[in-house]
Amino acid sequence: MYKISEFTEMTGLSKETLRYYAEVKLLEPALIDPNNNYRYYDDGSYFLAILLVKLRGFGFTVQEMLSVMEDESFAHLEDLLIQNREKIKMQIENLRQRIEEIDEFLVSGKEENG
Structure with a gap:
């Protein structure tokens, strides 16, 4: 103990x-x-x-962790991990798109001023 x-x-x-x-x-x-x-x-x-x-x-989240703990066989864990991985991939793609938009905005600002 x-x-x-x-x-x-x-x-x-x-x-x-x-x-x-x-x-x-x-x-x-x-x-x-x-x-x-x-x-x-x-x-x-x-x-x-x-x-x-x-x-x-x-x-x-705590709720997702509770779901895993309630399923003592952890059979549902793999599905949750795959879903979480996909969610992270989407967030990464969204961030990449934002970076592209920022870059395009910066370039257009330079073109207007230059």
Whole structure:
């Protein structure tokens, strides 16, 4: 078992994030000591926390992460990752188009002034 301070160091998740994840039932401590309310996490918690860190890094919302956690077989995870990848590709394409528009605007401004 790991104390919350140890667990934050291991996972990179802040205490506030861990408390929030517990509140929304995303990642609950393996044990809460009834005497002092200290939170303890186990190796299974560690696996889930690392998965959550990855998903958050991929841009998943809390709701999407909840969906993944509710599907304990993780069968739906691949579909969500593919959808997320496609969404990112679209965002990249939109940004490329904006860059082109900015470049065209800059060129047209130089032509008018030159």
